[in-house]
Amino acid sequence: MTMLPLHGLTVLEFSQYLSGPSAGLRLADLGAKVIKIERPVSGDACRHLAIGDQWVDESSLLFHTINRNKQSFAADLKDKKDLALVKKLIQNSDVMTHNFRPGVMEKIGLEYESVKKLNPKMIYAEITGYGKEGPWKNKPGQDLLIQSLSGLTFTTGNGNSDPVPMGLAVADMICGAQLVQGILAALVKSQNTGEGAHIEVSLMESILDFQFEFLTTWFASGCLPHRSHISNAHSLLGAPYGIYQTADGYIALAMMPIHKLRAAINCESLAEYFEEEIFSKRDEIKKIIASFLVKNTTEHWLEKLIGLDLWAMPVMNWDELTKHEGYRALDMEQLVDTDGGQAITTTRCPIRIDENILKSKIGAPKLGQHNQQILGELKEKIHY
Amino acid sequence: MTMLPLHGLTVLEFSQYLSGPSAGLRLADLGAKVIKIERPVSGDACRHLAIGDQWVDESSLLFHTINRNKQSFAADLKDKKDLALVKKLIQNSDVMTHNFRPGVMEKIGLEYESVKKLNPKMIYAEITGYGKEGPWKNKPGQDLLIQSLSGLTFTTGNGNSDPVPMGLAVADMICGAQLVQGILAALVKSQNTGEGAHIEVSLMESILDFQFEFLTTWFASGCLPHRSHISNAHSLLGAPYGIYQTADGYIALAMMPIHKLRAAINCESLAEYFEEEIFSKRDEIKKIIASFLVKNTTEHWLEKLIGLDLWAMPVMNWDELTKHEGYRALDMEQLVDTDGGQAITTTRCPIRIDENILKSKIGAPKLGQHNQQILGELKEKIHY
Numbered sequence: 001m002t003m004l005p006l007h008g009l010t011v012l013e014f015s016q017y018l019s020g021p022s023a024g025l026r027l028a029d030l031g032a033k034v035i036k037i038e039r040p041v042s043g044d045a046c047r048h049l050a051i052g053d054q055w056v057d058e059s060s061l062l063f064h065t066i067n068r069n070k071q072s073f074a075a076d077l078k079d080k081k082d083l084a085l086v087k088k089l090i091q092n093s094d095v096m097t098h099n100f101r102p103g104v105m106e107k108i109g110l111e112y113e114s115v116k117k118l119n120p121k122m123i124y125a126e127i128t129g130y131g132k133e134g135p136w137k138n139k140p141g142q143d144l145l146i147q148s149l150s151g152l153t154f155t156t157g158n159g160n161s162d163p164v165p166m167g168l169a170v171a172d173m174i175c176g177a178q179l180v181q182g183i184l185a186a187l188v189k190s191q192n193t194g195e196g197a198h199i200e201v202s203l204m205e206s207i208l209d210f211q212f213e214f215l216t217t218w219f220a221s222g223c224l225p226h227r228s229h230i231s232n233a234h235s236l237l238g239a240p241y242g243i244y245q246t247a248d249g250y251i252a253l254a255m256m257p258i259h260k261l262r263a264a265i266n267c268e269s270l271a272e273y274f275e276e277e278i279f280s281k282r283d284e285i286k287k288i289i290a291s292f293l294v295k296n297t298t299e300h301w302l303e304k305l306i307g308l309d310l311w312a313m314p315v316m317n318w319d320e321l322t323k324h325e326g327y328r329a330l331d332m333e334q335l336v337d338t339d340g341g342q343a344i345t346t347t348r349c350p351i352r353i354d355e356n357i358l359k360s361k362i363g364a365p366k367l368g369q370h371n372q373q374i375l376g377e378l379k380e381k382i383h384y
Numbered sequence: 385m386t387m388l389p390l391h392g393l394t395v396l397e398f399s400q401y402l403s404g405p406s407a408g409l410r411l412a413d414l415g416a417k418v419i420k421i422e423r424p425v426s427g428d429a430c431r432h433l434a435i436g437d438q439w440v441d442e443s444s445l446l447f448h449t450i451n452r453n454k455q456s457f458a459a460d461l462k463d464k465k466d467l468a469l470v471k472k473l474i475q476n477s478d479v480m481t482h483n484f485r486p487g488v489m490e491k492i493g494l495e496y497e498s499v500k501k502l503n504p505k506m507i508y509a510e511i512t513g514y515g516k517e518g519p520w521k522n523k524p525g526q527d528l529l530i531q532s533l534s535g536l537t538f539t540t541g542n543g544n545s546d547p548v549p550m551g552l553a554v555a556d557m558i559c560g561a562q563l564v565q566g567i568l569a570a571l572v573k574s575q576n577t578g579e580g581a582h583i584e585v586s587l588m589e590s591i592l593d594f595q596f597e598f599l600t601t602w603f604a605s606g607c608l609p610h611r612s613h614i615s616n617a618h619s620l621l622g623a624p625y626g627i628y629q630t631a632d633g634y635i636a637l638a639m640m641p642i643h644k645l646r647a648a649i650n651c652e653s654l655a656e657y658f659e660e661e662i663f664s665k666r667d668e669i670k671k672i673i674a675s676f677l678v679k680n681t682t683e684h685w686l687e688k689l690i691g692l693d694l695w696a697m698p699v700m701n702w703d704e705l706t707k708h709e710g711y712r713a714l715d716m717e718q719l720v721d722t723d724g725g726q727a728i729t730t731t732r733c734p735i736r737i738d739e740n741i742l743k744s745k746i747g748a749p750k751l752g753q754h755n756q757q758i759l760g761e762l763k764e765k766i767h768y
Contacts, residue, residue: 156549161541
C-alpha cells in the first residue's frame with residue numbers, strides 16, 4: 001500500500017471520553033491527521049477517568065488507548081485569542097467532531113452554521129445522547145443509561161434474571177462507528193461537489209439501529225423478548241443455541257439440527273424431540289443438553305461435534321485467547337510509545353487494506369504537546 | 385440536502401446473512417445503488433432464516449429487514465454465461481462485498497487479483513470469520529462462536545454467573561460497520577488516485593477491536609475481569625454503576641459520587657463508605673443500594689436523583705420505549721413497501737445529514753427482481 005487512504009486529511013477533535021474519540025481513532029488509523037482540541041490544564045476529561053485504576057504518565061491508560069496516534073492542541077475556547085487560532089485551524093481542516101451537550105457549541109460560536117461560514121467545505125460531525133429535540137435532549141448521554149432506556153437490557157441474560165446490560169460501552173462504540181461512516185460518506189461526496197456537510201448521530205439512535213432485527217420483529221409481532229431460562233444467547237432462536245458448562249469449562253453451540261446434535265454426542269434423551277419443537281420446547285431441550293454436556297470435557301465434545309461439521313467452539317477468557325495460535329495468527333497487538341518513554345500494548349485497527357495490517361507506534365499526546373508544531377504549520381500555510 | 389452522499393455509486397453484494405448485508409444496507413441508506421448477486425432458486429440464505437418465525441411474502445422478515453432498499457440480480461456463478469454477465473457488472477461497479485469462506489471466490493475466479501484485472505478501480509471488500517491464516521481460518525464464522533472465543537462472554541452478567549453472551553449478533557453488526565468504514569475510506573482515496581483497494585475485515589478482529597479498552601487493560605494488568613456479584617454493568621467500574629430493582633421496575637445508576645447518592649436517596653448505611661472504596665467494596669455497597677432501592681418506585685428515586693443532577697434513568701422494555709415521547713421525538717421508524725403489497729415497519733439509518741433524516745420506502749427485492757432492468761442499463765452503458 002503506497003499511502004493510507006485518509007492521508008492528507010485533517011480532523012479537529014473537540015470530542016471527549018469514548019464515543020467521539022473512538023471515531024477519531026479510526027480516522028487516525030486510516031491515515032488522517034487527528035488534532036485533539038483540548039482545554040488547558042485538564043484537557044479531555046477522559047485523561048482523568050481510569051478503569052481498573054490503570055495510569056500511564058499523567059493520564060489514564062484508558063485515555064492512552066483511545067487517543068493514540070493523535071496530536072493535542074491546547075486552547076481555551078472562552079479566550080478570544082485562543083478561539084481566533086482555533087477558527088484558523090477550522091479554516092484549514094477537513095473534518096471536525098464534537099460530543100458536547102446541545103447548546104455548548106452555540107455559546108462558543110462554533111455551531112455548524114457559524115463554522116460553515118468559516119469553512120464551507122467542513123464536514124461537521126457531532127454526537128449527542130438523544131438528538132436535539134424531545135424530552136431527553138438535555139439528559140446525560142451515558143452508555144449504561146442509553147442501554148437501559150433502549151430495551152437492550154432485556155435481550156441478554158437468562159429469562160429469570162433481571163435486565164442485563166452489556167458489559168462494555170456498546171452505545172459509545174457503535175455510535176463512534178456510525179459517526180465515521182457518516183463522515184466518510186460526506187467526504188466521498190464533498191470531493192465531487194466541494195460542499196461540506198453536517199453529520200449528526202446520537203447514542204440512542206445508534207443503539208436502536210443496533211437492535212434493528214429485534215425491533216422490526218417487535219413491530220411486526222408485538223412480542224417482547226422471551227429469553228430462554230437456560231443458556232440464553234438470542235431470545236428468538238431455538239435450542240441448542242447457547243453456552244453450556246462442561247466438566248472442565250464451557251462450550252458454545254450455534255445453530256445445528258437437534259438430531260445431528262443427538263447423534264454427535266450420543267444423547268438419547270434428545271431422540272423424542274423434533275426440529276419443529278426447538279423453539280417451543282427450548283428450555284426443556286436445553287436442560288437435557290446442559291445436564292449431559294457437564295459430564296465430559298470441552299475437548300471431548302468438540303471432537304465429536306466438529307467431526308460431524310457442527311458449529312461448536314470452546315468458550316475462552318483473555319488468558320486462553322491470547323495464548324491461542326488462532327489469536328496469534330491475527331497479529332492484533334501493537335506497541336505504542338508514550339511520551340514518558342513507556343511503551344504500551346494495545347490492539348490495532350481491525351481493517352486490512354491491500355493485504356496490509358495497519359499499525360502505528362505513535363502514542364497518545366501530552367496535553368498541548370503539538371501547539372507549537374501546529375501553529376508553525378498554520379503559519380506556513382496561511383502566512384499570517 | 386440535494387443528493388445522498390453515495391449517489392451514483394454501484395455496490396455488488398455477494399454477501400449473505402447479516403454481516404456483509406448490514407454493510408450493504410448502510411451503503412444503500414447513504415445513497416449507493418446496492419445490487420445483491422444471488423444464486424437462482426434459493427438466493428441469499430437469509431431469505432430462509434427466520435427469527436421468531438416471522439415471514440413476509442416468500443422470505444423471512446429478517447431478510448426483508450436487512451435487505452430493504454436493494455436490488456436483486458439472480459446469477460449462477462457456476463454457469464459460464466451468468467458468470468460472464470456478472471463480470472460485466474463488475475466492470476461497471478465501484479464496490480463489491482462478499483463473506484464467503486476462504487477459497488470460494490478463488491474457485492469461481494472472482495478473488496481480488498482476478499477482479500482487479502477486470503476493474504482496477506474496484507473497492508473489493510470481504511468479510512471472513514477469522515482472517516485467512518492460522519488454525520481458525522476454516523472454522524465457522526458464526527456470531528456466538530466468535531463471542532465465545534474472544535473472551536467477551538466473561539464481561540457481561542454477574543460474577544457468579546456462567547459466561548454470558550450478548551443477546552444479539554454483535555460480532556456481525558460491528559464487523560459490518562467496520563467494512564463500511566474500510567470501503568468508504570478506500571473510496572475517498574480512489575477518487576483522488578484512481579486506484580482500487582482490497583479491504584478485509586473479520587468477525588474476530590472486529591470483536592477484539594470492540595474490546596479494545598478491556599484488552600489494553602488486560603495487557604497492562606494481566607487481570608481477568610471480575611464482574612461484580614450484584615448489578616454488574618462494567619467489570620472495571622465501581623459502585624453504584626449498574627441496574628437495580630425498584631418497587632415497580634428497574635433503575636439504572638451510572639457513575640456518581642457515593643456521598644451524593646447517599647444524600648439524594650437518604651440512605652444512611654452508605655455513610656460509612658469513602659469514594660476510594662467504591663471499587664474494592666463494590667459488592668458490599670451495591671448490596672446496600674439494592675436492598676434500599678427496592679423499597680420505593682422508580683419514579684420516586686428518579687425524582688430525587690435527577691434533582692441533584694445525578695445520572696440515573698429508568699430501565700424500559702420495547703413496549704415502554706416505543707410509547708415514550710423521547711423515542712417518538714427521534715422518528716426512528718419507517719414504513720417500507722414489499723413486493724407483495726404489504727408494508728412493514730422497520731428502523732431507519734441512525735445518521736442524519738444536513739438536518740435530514742434518511743428514509744426510503746423501497747423494500748427488499750424478490751429474488752432476481754431486477755435482472756431485466758440491470759441488464760438493460762448495462763446494455764445502454766456498454767452497448768454490447
